[in-house]
Amino acid sequence: MAKFHTYSLNNTILISMQRPDATLVTGYERWKSMGRQVKKGEKAIRIIAPAPVKEKRQQKKLDEENKPVLDENGDPEMEEVEVPVQKYKVTNVFDISQTEGDPIETLDAIELTAGVENYAEFLQAVGKVAPVPIRFDELTGQTKGYFHTVKQEIVIQKGMAESQTLKTAIHETAHSLLHNKEKMAEQEDLKNRQTKEVEAESVAFVVCSAFGLDTAEYSFPYIAGWSSGKEMTELKASMDVIRKTSSNLIKSIEKEVQHLLTEKEKQKFLDAHTNNTISFYVADDMDYPISGDFWEYQTLEEAWDFYQKHLGDAVHGLRGIGFQLQDGSDYIGMEPLIKDGMVQIEEINQKPYYRDHPLV
Template sequence: MNTIAITESKKPNTKQELIATNVKLLIEQLEAGHSEALTTYLTVMSRFHNYSFGNVLEIARQMPSATRVAGFWTWKSLGRFVKAGQKGIRILAPIVGVRRKKDEVAQKDITKQNERVLLGFRNAYVFDISQTEGVELPCLRQVTGDPGENIERLTAFLNSRGISVSYSANIAPALGMSYGGRIAILPGQSKAETFATLVHEAGHELLHRSERRTATTKIVRETEAEAVAFVVGKAVGLVNEDSSASYIQLYHGNASLLAESLEVIQQTAAVILDALEPPISEEVTSEELEAVAA
């Protein structure tokens, strides 16, 4: 997907503007026949699931090939330096202030004298690892074609949420079924297929067992669940190319519906990925960690 320039005067300055601007640009690409744009956005989600929805869209628009980003000083602290002439990836970072408690409140509980409050947002810039040079960084643990322990981890996470997982040949020809508090998986699939199916059904449990289910069609629900499986599968190194073309079904010419679908996909994939593996925190400063929430 080609990056699209936004003039300085029109740069979005709030989370709502950020999301609206990027969804509008995505729709323009889809209407121009670039259906791969939506798959590209989902792929970026798989790489930056700890970032906010708005900032994921910003990274996808400006550098869809980005894989690992950090601020200038963070890269320097890791022994890497931003190459001369490289342009930073703009994201929104929150401006956080401190609100002091009243004296009488502070005297009652000395540990609660101050509280952090959101004052607004500011521009912040991060750089992809491809824009830097220096010492080699430790490789992140990746799984290629094999989910490893992630089937067990996801099962344990679902059980902790009150969702049971069982295997049954009776659901054939379906690969998996979501019953609301219970998931059934068809036995005999490869580990990669089992994991993808389990994520798909977990997506249904987390996405579609609420009031929102009545506002979506079966096609949208299935596509959202498959998109969650795509994002999570990409993040753990699995290859899932067959269904990428179907994600275009999320788009029906309605910007708000597309934005809602993409946001719930991002949030649900993030919940699952956080359950599978703790977030990598050593590559960002505390200031940049706040930026992911923008």
């Protein structure tokens, strides 16, 4: 399968429109290199391919320090350079059914089996951005999952591989966002089953791809099957919906995953330092805490409560709040937190150990 391209979503739709039963698609020369020949009279599938070119342009000449080189009149010298420009062209490809020759080891659309890095966080993130609850159950037949429009819930087959589960969760989330009956009725946009499935799987494909999960072997035949017979105007209308929905989901999921991973790292640190503690104190003199009146507390709330109630009682007028970190490091000691009525953010941030410490 590595010999065949993973086509873009636009090209996937173009291929499925021209040849709905396509399974393995590549160019004429590539088929020849694999010992197969395009059958006489076969009509090519036309797709869009990158066609980068180099164009000559005039630009300011720069020296080794990336500064403009000036001529004797003090004007910038110009030079001609070649600049790569991305352009596109129509190219021809053929499905394996249009060729004959040496046998090719093929793979039908199969269930995804790969693992997913940070799977738990990604699945939890999808659950947070989905507008309806997600639950797992034993489903009959080949059903991987569904969005129940009446119960307003997403149900996913138990026991699938991480990649298949995550893709299915995103697919059904797309359904719940785009194909809620009440929402479509309000917008007077009652889509048919074909359109719904093309949109949902396309969103799943784009979102998964953004996070490095390749679902092409599953998504390609799925989209191709459901887009069969649809007109270009219908597909283009869906493309706008797919782009917008995918973009919003990617941003939302990414934000949730980052938050969950940050919390995971904090918890990992705390688990590894279960004996670490942080306590707080209120002192009359924050420069020399133990030289005057001094009160210790286990929580910041307790220290803050005392500080506010007795702010006017300070003998030296320097009463403040500090903390003591006990974690076996070299930073055991008293550190001002509030001094002269000001939170000591800059001073604390100047010490990376305090700045990055979860307890602080």
